[in-house]
Amino acid sequence: MIKVLIIDDSPLIRRLLTEILQQAKDITVVGSAEDPYEAREMIKKLNPDVLTLDVEMPKMDGISFLKNLMRLRPMPVVMISTLTQKGSPITLEALELGAVDFIAKPTNNVREQLSQYASLVQQKVRIAAGARVRSYKKTVVTNEPINTHSQFLLNKVIAIGASTGGTEAIKEVLIKMPQNCPPIVITQHIPPVFSASFAERMNRTCTINVKEAEHGDKLSTGWAYIAPGGFHLSIKKRGVSLYCQLDDGEPVNRHKPAVDVLFNSLVETGAKNVVAAILTGMGSDGAKGLLALKQNGAYTLAQDEYSSVVWGMPKAAAELNAADEIVALDKITQRLLHQAVKV
CATH class of the missing domain: 3.40.50.180 (Methylesterase CheB, C-terminal domain)
Incomplete structure (x- = not known):
């Protein structure tokens, strides 16, 4: 059984994600938190296998929390993100920090759209549970790209x-x-x-x-x-x-x-x-x-x-x-x- 902790400041999203995930026989929601501070204590207490994490939250944003989490206790995280011009760079940063995947949060008719995404949400949690997660390490741009002086075949x-x-x-x-x-x-x-x-x-x-x-x-x-x-x-x-x-x-x-x-x-x-x-x-x-x-x-x-x-x-x-x-x-x-x- 995959144990999931939901972290989202929206009571509606927390409730809907819980309903969707509990429909799956192999997934159980062990808790939900409205901010990262509450989540931190629940992680220690409940030892979840996967977190779903909202990108934008009060008190501490999802990116700051993720950065600390991946440094101190790397674990599978699925980001819940708005599918917007503003939301996409933040989500890409989350993937860079070690999040396994993300789910686009519906902007209109939230209940109806999330219900349509039920199988996708469940699948992404399953994938995350089996993913290989490593602590965050920043990629450094090499000053000497490989084979700079090589002659490449023109039609390759x-x-x-x-x-x-x-x-x-x-x-x-x-x-x-x-x-x-x-x-x-x-x-x-x-x-x-x-x-x-x-x-x-x-x-x-x-x-x-x-x-x-x-x-x-x-x-x-x-x-x-x-x-x-x-x-x-x-x-x-x-x-x-x-x-x-x-x-x-x-x-x-x-x-x-x-x-x-x-x-x-x-x-x-x-x-x-x-x-x-x-x-x-x-x-x-x-x-x-x-x-x-x-x-x-x-x-x-x-x-x-x-x-x-x-x-x-x-x-x-x-x-x-x-x-x-x-x-x-x-x-x-x-x-x-x-x-x-x-x-």
Whole structure:
């Protein structure tokens, strides 16, 4: 049984989350707190397996509490966030600090919308309960990105797919990329608004240029393109150039954007020019696409279990024998670049 403590200053949200989580046979809500100070005592007393934590609260905000928690007693946390321009950077900061995932708090018709999200809320708590949580450590930008002086093959493309835990894994990969790296295309399971904030955050942090992909973007050296939430990203070839294509079609593997859509599109453009990696995440999205890439000549990687927050997508890829290598997160950038270097 997964024991959950709910921390939220809204009595309505506390009540609704309790109702939703108690519907699951494998989850029990052991308590709810209206602020972090009350929560601190309840954590000691109730020893929960997972916390749900509101981002904005009186007395002490969720970020400050999370920072202290991850330093003193790391444990799985699911953030409850408003899906807004203001809320998304704060939520991304929470993921950076060690939160496993987040749930978007409805802004209108709260009871009706949260009820529709019941299975998603329950699933995210289950994922968090099994996640690998580590104490917070700040990533330092390396002054010497890997292979700065290497000559990369002009037609190479690096493709990355990720889900739960992926924003921080992607950050660790991109932060080491040199300015002359091949174009990088990324699908991370992320909602609208959050993808733009994530791209902006990466662009400020990394040596390379990072942007939210737009329809018609031409892939260029030294750039990373992140799929916008709510749209599939695929890559199309026109002449000798590659371009981003956004598609508002149905979810694939229950996701939009979906990693399989990106990977399969690169099979069509010429898999032999692709180096692809599947990173931490729940489920199996991307595993079949990675296999298709490998079978058509791409070099493929999957993140190892120990360094993954959730070893779902990489595990699915490994079970299909879709990865040429299973690699620790801190080695993935090096391996991606190694495969893209001119011999």
